Every structure is written in C-alpha cells, then in structure tokens.
Amino acid sequence: MYTLALRLLGDGESARDVLHDAMLKVFQRIATFRGESPFWGWLRQIALNEALMRLRQHDRAESSGEIDAFVDDAPGPWAHADAGTLERALARLPALTRSVLWLYHVEGYSHPEIAGLVGKSVSFSKSQVARGTQRLREIIDPPSGTVSCLIATAN
Amino acid sequence: MSDRNRQLNRAPWDLAEALRALPLQAPDHSAWPELAEKLSLESGVQDHESKRSARIRRFVVPAALAAALACVFLVAYHARDSRPPVAGAATATVSPLAASSSLNSAKVDNVHNAPSRAEQLAALQQRSQALESWLQETGSAAMPLQGQDLAAATEIENLIGLVDVELSAPRELPDANLWQRRVALLEDLSALRYSYQLAAGGRVTAASMTN
Numbered sequence: 001m002y003t004l005a006l007r008l009l010g011d012g013e014s015a016r017d018v019l020h021d022a023m024l025k026v027f028q029r030i031a032t033f034r035g036e037s038p039f040w041g042w043l044r045q046i047a048l049n050e051a052l053m054r055l056r057q058h059d060r061a062e063s064s065g066e067i068d069a070f071v072d073d074a075p076g077p078w079a080h081a082d083a084g085t086l087e088r089a090l091a092r093l094p095a096l097t098r099s100v101l102w103l104y105h106v107e108g109y110s111h112p113e114i115a116g117l118v119g120k121s122v123s124f125s126k127s128q129v130a131r132g133t134q135r136l137r138e139i140i141d142p143p144s145g146t147v148s149c150l151i152a153t154a155n
Numbered sequence: 156m157s158d159r160n161r162q163l164n165r166a167p168w169d170l171a172e173a174l175r176a177l178p179l180q181a182p183d184h185s186a187w188p189e190l191a192e193k194l195s196l197e198s199g200v201q202d203h204e205s206k207r208s209a210r211i212r213r214f215v216v217p218a219a220l221a222a223a224l225a226c227v228f229l230v231a232y233h234a235r236d237s238r239p240p241v242a243g244a245a246t247a248t249v250s251p252l253a254a255s256s257s258l259n260s261a262k263v264d265n266v267h268n269a270p271s272r273a274e275q276l277a278a279l280q281q282r283s284q285a286l287e288s289w290l291q292e293t294g295s296a297a298m299p300l301q302g303q304d305l306a307a308a309t310e311i312e313n314l315i316g317l318v319d320v321e322l323s324a325p326r327e328l329p330d331a332n333l334w335q336r337r338v339a340l341l342e343d344l345s346a347l348r349y350s351y352q353l354a355a356g357g358r359v360t361a362a363s364m365t366n
Contacts, residue, residue: 028197041323042320049313053305076169076173083177090174105170116294119299
C-alpha cells in the first residue's frame with residue numbers, strides 16, 4: 001500500500017498520510033466486511049482511492065494535455081539500468097504521468113479504467129503512458145549532446 | 156484490468172517488467188503509533204457514547220415512558236369527563252370482520268403484484284448499470300470534484316468497492332441486499348455529482364438520473 005501511494009504521489013510524507021488514512025478507514029469499516037472475498041483487494045482499493053484523491057487535489061497545478069502520444073519502439077534503457085536509476089527517473093516525472101504509467105504497467109488497469117480513476121479521457125491515459133515512457137527513456141539515457149541531471153548529480 | 160495480458164500491454168521494451176521489479180518501499184518510521192493513538196481516541200469517544208446511551212436506556216427511557224403513560228392516562232381521564240355524549244359515535248368504528256377482509260384482500264393483491272426475487276434482482280442490476288453509465292459519461296466531461304465533495308465521493312467509492320468485493324465472492328444465489336446497497340451508494344454518488352455540477356453552473360443531463 002505504501003509503495004503504491006509513493007509511486008503515485010512521489011512523496012514519502014504524502015504516501016505515509018495515505019497509508020494512515022487508508023488504514024484508519026479500514027479499521028472504521030472492518031465491521032462491514034463479511035469475509036466472503038479477498039480482503040486485500042478492498043484494502044488496496046481504499047489506498048488507491050485515497051492516493052488518487054490527493055492526486056486529483058493537486059491536479060490543477062499540472063498540465064493535462066492530451067498530445068505527444070509519441071511511441072518509440074526501440075528497446076528501453078531500463079533494461080540495463082539499476083533499480084535506483086529507474087526510481088530516480090520515475091520520481092522526476094509529473095505526478096499524474098507517473099501515476100498513469102504505474103497504474104497501467106504495474107497495477108494492470110486498462111486505459112478506460114485509468115480514465116475513470118483519474119477523471120480524464122481514455123486518450124489522456126494513452127498519451128500519458130506514451131509521454132511518460134518517452135520521458136523516462138530521455139532521463140535514463142539522454143540524447144547525445146545533453147548531460148543528464150542524474151549523471152551530473154552522480155558526478 | 157481487462158487488457159492486462161494483451162500483447163499491447165506487454166511493451167516491447169519491457170518497461171512493465173522493470174517497474175514491477177522495483178523493490179517495495181516502506182516509510183522511514185512506522186505509521187502505527189499515530190494510527191493506534193487515533194484509534195484509541197476514537198474508541199474512547201465511542202465508549203463514552205455507549206456509556207451515555209446505556210445510561211439513557213437504563214434511566215431516561217423508562218422515566219420518559221412512565222411520564223408519557225401518565226400523560227395519556229390524565230388526558231383520557233379528562234376527555235372522558237368533559238366529552239359530550241355523541242349519538243352516532245359507534246358508526247365511526249369499522250367492524251372487525253370488514254377490517255379483516257379488507258386486510259386480507261390487500262395481502263392477496265400484494266402477493267399477486269409483488270415482483271419475483273429474480274425480477275427484483277434484474278431491476279437492481281439494471282438500475283446499477285444505468286447509474287454507472289451515467290457516472291462514467293458525466294465523469295470525463297464534468298468538472299473535477301473539489302474539497303469536501305471530493306472526499307465524500309471518495310468515501311462512497313470506497314464503500315462501493317467494498318460492496319463489489321462482497322459481490323465478487325462466489326455464492327449460490329446473487330445477494331439482492333448487496334445489489335440494493337450498491338444501487339443506493341451509486342445514487343448517493345450520482346446525487347453528489349449532480350448537485351456539485353449544478354452548484355458549479357455545469358450542465359448535466361438528468362435523464363438517466365430518473366431511469
């Protein structure tokens with residue numbers, strides 16, 4: 001739950017708040033759960049809703065364009081990047097883009113489902129996946145002639 | 156998660172695999188102490204309220220009942236003393252036989268007119284689907300909810316999620332009560348979205364609200 005919130009919000013403190021609020025809700029409503037089905041699904045859904053609520057609250061500050069759905073089919077540099085590099089690159093994406101990317105690739109939601117969750121259109125979800133992927137590619141393996149901030153920081 | 160396993164989702168560059176392989180994260184300090192404190196505070200409030208309601212049940216309710224009985228007795232006693240005799244007073248009452256027969260016929264009508272369990276369930280599922288479609292249609296075009304409305308909507312969505320989890324459990328017969336609950340929650344969510352859009356000056360089609 002914490003990892004999910006952290007990936008969506010990109011901020012440890014906010015993720016902790018989400019964990020706190022989600023667990024509080026779970027304890028408050030535990031009596032309504034009849035135990036006939038997997039509990040973790042419900043738990044995860046509550047955490048996701050809490051994180052998305054915070055994301056939507058901060059959504060106005062972010063761009064919500066539905067363009068640039070550019071898809072690069074070339075093998076990604078994440079294949080040979082270590083976890084730390086990928087995490088740092090992920091953290092540099094805008095929160096909404098990172099969330100859509102995470103929901104699509106890791107949580108397994110479809111574009112229509114993501115559109116419903118974030119309150120945007122299906123094409124928005126698609127463009128965010130394409131844009132986020134391209135941006136990750138550029139951050140991890142910058143085009144020649146530019147200096148990556150990650151490399152610059154490491155040096 | 157319908158197209159999770161489709162080839163389309165399996166990106167040729169395998170970003171999904173790389174993201175899934177990232178290690179799990181944990182907060183730098185445990186969230187449990189704050190949570191436990193909050194929960195104990197809440198349970199303290201609940202204890203206080205339950206003690207208060209127990210006290211009410213034990214003393215206040217019997218006292219109120221006794222006072223009400225005394226009042227009824229006094230009023231009846233005074234009314235009996237002051238009431239002028241009425242010649243046709245008995246005509247206002249309904250004979251037990253007539254009352255009984257009318258009650259029985261009403262019961263029979265109800266039996267004939269009551270929808271079957273399957274019909275009720277189908278109606279609930281249809282209503283649920285209509286509400287969900289309306290929410291999806293308006294959701295993408297409508298203004299995003301803010302503040303308390305957003306919190307309330309999230310609350311309702313969580314409860315709907317809980318009902319969905321319960322509904323997904325294998326059982327012999329579908330649970331009409333759960334479907335009833337789902338429809339009620341969807342109606343709450345629709346009402347919230349509708350009132351928010353009205354307040355914000357947005358245009359919402361109310362046609363499906365009345366379906």
